[in-house]
Amino acid sequence: MSINIDFEHKMHAHCETGTLVGLLRHKGFNLTEPMAFGIANGIFFGYFESKNFPFPTFIVRTRPGEVRTKLAKSLGIKIKDFKFKDPKKGMDKLDELLASGQAVGAQVDFFYMDYFPEWMKVHNNVHFINIIGKEGDKYIVSDSYHREKALLDAHSLQKARWAGGHMSPKGFLYYIDKVDSSVDLEKPIKKGIKKACRNMLNLPIPFIGIKGIYKFADKINNWPNLVRDTEHLSHEIMKINMFLEDQGTGGAGFRYMYATFLKQASEIIDDANLNKMSERMMLIGDDWRSISYFAAKIGKKRDLGTDKIKELSDLIRKQGDVEKIFFADLKKLY
């Protein structure tokens, strides 16, 4: 079996949005990655402490998959998706879709993406790729994090699609069934902004949105009491850098991506106020990047006295103050 779908491969900042805009582009709809993220109100903050997590954690975007479903709802995009208990049925369905000429998005465990070097491999069950053909028993993959199209053997792909554990992919596949490339973006943009403001300012949950940033600032002071030793604390503090910069966020915990969305939105709907908000969000991104840098530095040097953790906490709290004003001002626009 040899199928090679004519698909334009591009690198993107984030795998979920990158996969989605790649499939949309393939169907003739050129939507930028920040625009997809913004319309789907992907910007977020949440701080979580739970028995289900080995250590407190935070998120800077909405749940994996939500950008796809919200964008589809907002723009009237018809998406067909599938999950499979039986790997054979799931692999057969993929072959069937490819044979019919569909480029297909898939959720996978990043660890099995053999085209990346060993040192990059980590288990992450919410990586997204596009599968765009097959040569013998190898699939042709367009991965937002890889410079060129890549080949992945069927055995690795099957393991990646049915990896176990938290957020397991369960063989998830999707493709774009129908999209109207002439859709007017103005209403979806404004709706996306309103929802982002609501999520950041008004959800009545004490660890979500701005309240989540403040919760993070408070609780991080207690992290030294939750760890086994300095090595463990160093690892957890350096993960702040990883979550903000190293997981396809576009930098600064998706704040740069949101700033780019606002800039592009200002041009589309001809509203100079959005451009000003974009410039402010870019500066907020710079401050998150400073936090990321500070966390990486003290973590790496094991310079983790209570004064440094307090300094980190103060920096995070200041971000809460700044984002609270930012989203309140953004909310006033629409």
Add this chain to the structure above:
Amino acid sequence: MAEKNHADMALEVTQLIIDKLNITHVTADKVNIETPLFSEENELELDSIDAIEIVVELQKSYGVRINDELPTREILYSIKSLTDFLIKENATEKIG
């Protein structure tokens, strides 16, 4: 000021990284500018934590913000891609 060529600029960027990260085991002229920056093969022996330091330093030194418009990982792929980015952004003179 005369325009820097790609090789001079690549050497300057390599030296900046070496200085900023206090790397002592290799000199700038011995670094292959095409080898992936964060791979085991790269002479600079960087880890992912160093990436943020490089990004912040480039912003301070050349006034460029590396964000999502071109994926960070594509810009940070190698010294060559970093140099290409700075030349494309017309940011070849240090400001800080």
